[in-house]
């Protein structure tokens with residue numbers, strides 16, 4: 001084993017405990033760098049900002065690379081930033097509505113599985129909050145509600161009704177009249193439910 005003596009702490013250590021070509025041991029070198037950074041923070045920050053200004057492409061590539069190599073850290077950094085700067089985020093979203101929309105829909109696409117999992121869990125744990133949210137959304141989007149209702153009532157295709165009949169009565173090949181009768185019955189029930197929902201919205 002090759003030994004070396006550190007010029008800072010004076011200890012004799014294995015060569016592995018030194019960075020290549022250094023006379024300070026790794027521990028002392030780390031300490032030295034930390035204190036150097038502390039003493040020159042402003043200067044170093046300025047130099048780094050200057051370098052970024054003069055090498056925008058390289059700086060960008062640097063950041064992109066780092067993000068790619070440290071996805072977990074980047075995720076944590078973003079979460080922390082969002083938590084600490086809610087007003088900045090809101091302001092940015094307000095000023096860039098289109099971009100914000102695209103970004104969030106991209107995000108949802110990329111995290112669909114996770115969103116599904118979390119939202120199912122959240123819905124289960126917050127039934128009251130969910131109810132309020134739904135009511136609020138319905139209040140603010142009357143046209144969408146109407147469209148959804150039309151779709152809901154209109155989409156009573158024969159296949160669906162047949163399935164319902166099979167489940168309810170165990171009939172595999174129901175006659176035409178029965179299909180039509182059940183279809184009307186389901187429509188009526190759905191309409192009643194919608195009326196009830198509308199009343200509860202009006203009352204809230």
Ligand SMILES: [Zn+2]
Nearest residue numbers: 006009025028
């Ligand atoms: Zn040392």
